[in-house]
Amino acid sequence: MAKFVIAGRADCPYYARAELLGDKLCTNLDEFSIHKIVIEPHQWNEWLTDICRVNGWVHNQSPLIWRELVDRGGQGVIVGNAAAFEEYINLYYNVTSAMASVEMLNIAGENMTQKVIDMAKDEYKKCLFNPLRVVITGAEHPSIYNLIYLIANGDVFGSEQEVDLTLVYEDEDEANQLQGICMEAIDLANHLLRNISVSNSVESLSDIQVLIILNQVPERDVNISNEPQQTHDWLQRVWQRLQPLATSINTRLNKDAKVVVAIDEPVNFIVRQLSECLTKLSSKDNIIGLTTHHENLMKAVLAERLGVNSANIIDVIVWGNLSGKKLYDVSHSRVYNMESAITGPPEYARSTSDMVHDPKWLQTGFLDAVDSRIAFEVLYLTKRPNIAFSYSLAKLTRNWFCGSVEGQIHSAVVISDGTSYDIPENMAISLPVSFSNRKWFIVPELIAPGSDVVKDIVNDIIRETQLFATRPVTPPPEPIVTVSSDDAVEPSETKVEQPEVAADDKKTAKEQADIVSKQRSIDTIVELTEPGEAQ
Numbered sequence: 001m002a003k004f005v006i007a008g009r010a011d012c013p014y015y016a017r018a019e020l021l022g023d024k025l026c027t028n029l030d031e032f033s034i035h036k037i038v039i040e041p042h043q044w045n046e047w048l049t050d051i052c053r054v055n056g057w058v059h060n061q062s063p064l065i066w067r068e069l070v071d072r073g074g075q076g077v078i079v080g081n082a083a084a085f086e087e088y089i090n091l092y093y094n095v096t097s098a099m100a101s102v103e104m105l106n107i108a109g110e111n112m113t114q115k116v117i118d119m120a121k122d123e124y125k126k127c128l129f130n131p132l133r134v135v136i137t138g139a140e141h142p143s144i145y146n147l148i149y150l151i152a153n154g155d156v157f158g159s160e161q162e163v164d165l166t167l168v169y170e171d172e173d174e175a176n177q178l179q180g181i182c183m184e185a186i187d188l189a190n191h192l193l194r195n196i197s198v199s200n201s202v203e204s205l206s207d208i209q210v211l212i213i214l215n216q217v218p219e220r221d222v223n224i225s226n227e228p229q230q231t232h233d234w235l236q237r238v239w240q241r242l243q244p245l246a247t248s249i250n251t252r253l254n255k256d257a258k259v260v261v262a263i264d265e266p267v268n269f270i271v272r273q274l275s276e277c278l279t280k281l282s283s284k285d286n287i288i289g290l291t292t293h294h295e296n297l298m299k300a301v302l303a304e305r306l307g308v309n310s311a312n313i314i315d316v317i318v319w320g321n322l323s324g325k326k327l328y329d330v331s332h333s334r335v336y337n338m339e340s341a342i343t344g345p346p347e348y349a350r351s352t353s354d355m356v357h358d359p360k361w362l363q364t365g366f367l368d369a370v371d372s373r374i375a376f377e378v379l380y381l382t383k384r385p386n387i388a389f390s391y392s393l394a395k396l397t398r399n400w401f402c403g404s405v406e407g408q409i410h411s412a413v414v415i416s417d418g419t420s421y422d423i424p425e426n427m428a429i430s431l432p433v434s435f436s437n438r439k440w441f442i443v444p445e446l447i448a449p450g451s452d453v454v455k456d457i458v459n460d461i462i463r464e465t466q467l468f469a470t471r472p473v474t475p476p477p478e479p480i481v482t483v484s485s486d487d488a489v490e491p492s493e494t495k496v497e498q499p500e501v502a503a504d505d506k507k508t509a510k511e512q513a514d515i516v517s518k519q520r521s522i523d524t525i526v527e528l529t530e531p532g533e534a535q
Contacts, residue, residue: 002029005076006085007037007051008063009044010115013104014082015063020107021089021097029093035068038115131162131194133254135208137245138215139167139198140174146390148185152193156394157210158402162194168202170215175200202249211249211259212393213270217241220265220323235269235468242270246277255282258400258438261289261413262393266323268461269468271413272428284426288400288440289413291318291430292392294370298328301369302335306355312336313352317432317446318411320457324464326430327453328367330356332409332446404435409443417442422449427461 006022008015015038022034039047044062052059057066057078065085066076079085090096134151136144144167150156151163167178178198185196199205218237220230253259259278261270267289275284295316303310315333320326333352340355356362396412404410409432418425420442432443447454 002031003033003035003068004065004079004085005035005037005068006063006065007039007047009041010038011041011108011112012062013101013108014061016107016111017097017099017104018063018065018082018085020099021086021095025089025093025095038111038118040115040119041112131164132157132209133164133166133207134210134212135166135168135202135205135249136212136214137168137202137249138213139169139178140171141214141216143386143390143393144178144214145181146387147393148181148196149188150390150394152185152188152190154192156397156401158398159192161401162192164194165196166205167196167198168205169198169200172200202245202252205249205252207254208249208252209254209257210397211253211257212397213242213245213259213261213263215242215245215263217263217266217270231464232467235266235464238266238269239273239468242273243277246274250278250280253278253280255280257281257286258397259287260393260397260400261287262389263290264293264322266464267291267413268321268323268428268430269464271415272426272465275415275426275428284415285440287415288396289322289428289430290393290396291322291411291413292396293389294318294322294328295411296388296392297370297373298330301366301373302330302333302352302356305361305366306335306338306352308335308338312338314349315409316352316411317409318430319432319447319453320430321461321464322413322430325457325460327457328370329446330362330366332432399435400440401438403437406434409434409446412440414440414442420444420449421447421454423454423458424462427458429457429461 004022006015006018008018019034019036022036025032026034048059048062048064051057051064055066055076055078057064059078059080061081063082063085065079065081067079068076079088086097134157136147147156148165151165154161157163167182169175169178175198182196182198185193218234218241220234257280259274259281261267261274263270271287271289275287278287281287295318296310298316298318299310299313302313302316306313313333313335317329317332318326319329330352334349335352335355336349337346338350338355342350353359353362358365396410399410411430412433413428413430414433416423416425416427416429416431420431423429423431432446433440434443435441
């Protein structure tokens, strides 16, 4: 029994020549066998040095071929390189190789490609044995109940990926509730959920591979009488809430960790701040923000208009700043399975805009309908739409990890690389993307670079960034002083006239007047006059 080992660089043409000669002999001789060892080019020298040192050989080329003494055991006998192997085979078996140089190079290229594929498969198999370390912060979020089931069921990270899940909470009152959810998740007896635990801190965590941020942040004040000042204060409060978490978790992230920001507003601002704070990450591309819920709202409104299932509408796009200027784009959207005079197979799709056939509604009524749907959910649901939100988060994360359907367009808040749509580098903005190999790619050529729409969105994000960086200075409003018509007026008769406000704004007007009074240190007692009470 003759057994030869052929080891070489994946891109070596002489290795290709030797392995094909060995394959030919294996096919024609029952007592002849070969074993192939393919080494990556950058690892070849180190591997060759180690194998020669162990066996006491001297060799410095690719391939390295030796014969195993399977019949009696012991140390293998070195044959040498491809030329020595051909000479050996010709001497013992009277067989030669007539492979041309071009064929050798082609096979070497195929070997290298196959090696890359095999390595990817090996890495995938290894990750299945090692559970993915997932941390969800702000775990008291109402959507966590549905999200855990989706993760355990394989709808987020794939149907074969085991998960080690940690829920991190801020509110101590929710600790027992989360413990109960963990017990229920264990009761699922799902093999993909390797472990689930609850913690009130990230201090004990390490090597986090996936971070999902669900933390509740301060809501924006509805009073916009002083919008620049209000936006600055709001962003400051948001970052004061999240900055300690970002600082603490930075050193506990794996360098290739994926970070998903699942906070509705201000998601662009948070993604930008995290991209600067999470320095442990190997790339800013490892942070994205959730916009899928807005996509699904757009699909629902269009589906209601067209009389189809919202799942039959694809390629709606959310551009811009979710807490500022944004564009709901349906110009590239398609609709399937719509009943009409023209029908086709299930894969037959038509333009959603053409099917709506009402450009005016798409420009005005559609946007109002989306906003009205959001307002309706907020008004009539005792809690936010957790089922839809958790599904949107699961869908975005699954696309990132498992890849999206080829040819379909999705949206996400990403960090711009400065090469697409004339958008400045390092700007956090919602753009059309696709997903493959755990990476996202901006879909090009959907809007002309430098268009007015893009310019307005970019200017709005720049303005928001500047408001956060520099506190806007706005003078307090001057009170209007009215004096009675008499020439001689006692100081006590002087009154400060306040603008008349609606009944719903009485409290706000009173608070503003109190602030103005304190800032100006007025010694005179100013009386606030309620509407209808002015003399």
